[in-house]
Amino acid sequence: MGRKQEVENRGGDSSNPELFTWQYELNTLAWAILIVVTSMLLKKVGQLLRLWLMGSRLPGPPLQTLVARSVNCAKAAGPLKLLELFSTLHKEHGPVLKIWMGPSQLLVSIFDARIVNEVLEKAKDRVPTSQMALQLAFGKGSLFFAPFSKVERQCAMYDREINGNLLAEVHAISHKVIQKLDLWAKCGQDGNWETDSNSCSQNLAFAVLGISIFGESYVDWAVARKFEKLLVSIADEIPGWIHYTMPPVWRLSFIRFWRKCDKLRHSTESLVTEAQKVQSKLHETDNPNNTDSTTSKSKRSKGSLNGKYKSKEVCGITDAVSSNLVNKKILGEGQVGAMMYHGGFTTAGILSGVLTQLAHHPEIQAKVYAEVEEVCGSNMAPSQSDVKQMHYLMACVHESARLLPSAPFLQRCSLQSDLKLGPGLIVPAGAILAAPVHLLQLDPVYWGNDSTNFNPDRFLKPKSKCLLNAEESPCIQNECDQTQKDATMSERRIFQAPASDSGFLTFGAGARSCIGSNFALTEIASLIMALIQRYELKLVQESPKDLTPKLEHGVLQYSPSSRLILIPRIAHN
Template sequence: MESCDAALPYTLIGLVLRQPSPPHRGAASCPSRFLRDYASRATNTLLWICLISVTSLLCRRLARLVRLWVQGSRIPGPPSNPFLGRSKLIPGCGSLGSLTGYLAELHEKYGPIVRLWLSPTQLLVSVKDTMLIKEVLIKAEDKLPLTGRAFHLAFGRSSLFVSSFEKVQKRRESLAEYMNGRISVRANIIPSEIVECVMGRVDTIMAKGTLDCGLVSQQLAFYILGSTLFGDAFLDWPKASIYEKLLITISKDGCFWASYTIPPFWSREYWKYKHMCKRLKHLTEDIIQHCVEKYDLLSKIGHSSYKDNKDIEDEARFNDSILLDNMPSGVLLQEEMAEYLTSKEELCGNILGLMFHGCLATSSLISSILTRLALHPELQQKLYAEIIAVQEKTCKLDSDDVQKMNLLMATVYESARLLPAGPLLQRCSLEHDIYLCSGVNVPAGAIMVVPLQLVQMDSYIWGKDAGRFNPLRFLSEATDHIGTHKKYEDFEKTAFLSEPKRKAAFLPFGYGTRACIGEKFATLGISTLIASLLQNYEIKLQPGSENDPKPIMSDCLLQQLLSSPEVVFTKRSKRKTWKSKGSS
């Protein structure tokens, strides 16, 4: 009699096709033994497949890591082991007291491009030469993955702010075209209303005592971005103050919670942070609904009141239109963006991203300008005279009028040069190596940075007074006197504004494919806002406040680079004010 083991089929098909055999001892246990054997073999097969897959994945990652080590070692830099910790790699942090200071010492020793190991898997490549900077910023199109994780955790899914440039290219181009097309309109109607709204808050704070320059700059930036995105409805939105506090708080803590590879579900603080993020999204949906309802109401009123006069109707609609006015129909930017706007989560993420990035950069620049004006009263008087001179020739303030204020524009550029939004301009290439004309090959995944403080305060590029505040360097005659600190009394002789983009070292808004799409909006919008402020107020330092605030650089992404002095806004005597286009 053949044994049960010998007759046991090895496949399920074999069991089905097996011919019946006469019963024998132990036959009853054959099916159960077969099923156990079949399950064991299937389990072993799955385990082998998993083992081979994981091994293959680890081998690929190891090969990529070894390749990173080999190619990274060919870039000039300090003799260090990738396995050393960052604290051992940066012993003294240089004279500037941060990573920027250490990079300054490395560039001094190794040349315009240096590498630094932050960890076994993180290679940092710093570039200081202006020609190499342009090449790097053009070829390196991606953002760091950590930045994307922090953004997604704080604000949710977004189709505008992701690491891969390929995924956001069309949307960035559409948004840039749309914003630049609206600049002339927004410059006409926003600043006076923002000044009136925020200065009401300023007067309230001044009545209680002192006024922090950073606080008023943050509120100005917040209302500039809010009114641009949501229209005039944002200025009277009752929840704006809560929205501002939540946005700033969430932004500051985003990088910390995103640094966890596994979300810390056990932490009570983490769940508090998630709750704040959820509340911020609900407030975003609330203001969207609020401004859409107001726009619909104004449109109906305008249609019924001016249906016999198309020009007046169009003017009414134009003045009350907002960046999100066409949101329900999905025609915000271009037709290719209609699909992603149908997702409420992506819409909130995109809006919060614009608010966050815009407020961070705009607030920093406004604070720098106000501080410089308080520290240089003679410049403030020249700016006021320039504003009044332009005002006497026009009854309305538009972007063309602002661009005629050369000293004002130069002041904005110089403030941006001395106080960039962050210490390092960061880029990377996630998929491809970067081959530079100098012969250096930067491997994919390496963090490429431009130390902005070093480049924008380089005496070889900007002259001997590179570390001093001198707006006249951006005026035509001043370009022939680089290195000399000219007096503002000579301003009349320097009537032409020198285009800052001609200088490769002027990088406060970035460069290349990932440059800030709101650069033109920021410079013209902030210039218009400062003109409105100076027309109505004189800015002075609070008695006893610090007279020479110094930049405070750190390695944190979110930071205040300039200590914020206490200032006083003194109202000027009444003069005629600008009128918006179309007003009588």
């Protein structure tokens, strides 16, 4: 039967053949759309049924709606309240626990270091929907939110760059940044400096990371101050929007937040442009006739800054690196913003935690100072290799990071396939996996009965153990020879990095673990070495005696922050 005949049979107007064709095509399109939408809906319903079915087999509270409600209350009260609730639920239901956050959102919390490591090893995707606010600020493609398959190559590239060029310079930059302390601390008439632990740490962390990424004059740029201010303001607002999966565009406060995110993106662009301008000016001053960028870059990397930017020189070697990161677009603008946000606030949080603990424990601070004197003397500038010998300081940094991890929870997701965990436990694809890091890092099962105390000794290994191991392995023998050399200086014990199943997860684990951990640890140790060598840290009398963790700028910090006095050491004058 012809198309025209078909229309006539249905009672249509056959006098206009163009109209038939048009109606016929519209019908076909409508059917096609209906079929596609229906099959998508059926697929979604199928996925949902599968999620419900598989979720129901996981251990967890039977009164799911009630739990979800209390979870939402706890969410509103903050992540530490949520941790309390998780702790209670884990006590009742064991180390793996399901919680329905809504009819289509299944959260599986894991409170067992071994299983958490297994999850972090196997689940490589970040939760795609739960980061709407962060995506607005830094873009959807950011490393911190995108599925692993999309960012695998980027991760490898950043890993090379951060743990290569950036790591090689971080000690020198940190040391020079401490010499600019007058920018962030107030000097009194008595010659003592006074500062606030959280904000001073934040300024130091942003200065070191900013110089590493954008180049030496970062600390002098007005646009950098504007960028940091915006970043702080956005970081403070993000927790309020973090639980929205769709932008609540009907709320005025959200529209304001959205505009701020736009401003942040513009501000990041300005930083990149500023860095590029400095690069091209340096290039001209290096050699006005030379158009070969590689030659002039290699000259700069040896510290030969010339012309008008010399006065702004911080350490004389970073521009070649920043040229790599920003000019060669290794870090795109979205990634630059996200990297400054993540690296800046996390490093600041841990740095502030260590400074606060050292001010609260003068006897521990005295041991750190003794170690600095022993390793590099009271007047010699510490070198990067000195940092590796600061075993006690490294133990203090790790102990502080244990008590106050930047992120109280780690979240992951397996988007493509189900996740088999040990015998009999299968977490369906798409479920959110959460590890309550703060709980694990305070758990007496892993850290003993003094798990809530600041005790750096738990990260130190006795020398005798080293000798014992050396007999078993020739590789350890070399390490021990060095250790013995160090040990002749004193009866020091050596720092032992936490084992993978110890429950220490401040930097995460597995394929998506922190790429910047070595950079951050070297930076923090270098900053503290330089500070402690020059100043004794004391608490201002009215500073809080109890240390209460609170989420500030997206990371855990002691709040209210301690006020510190920095008393210049006589030996250093």
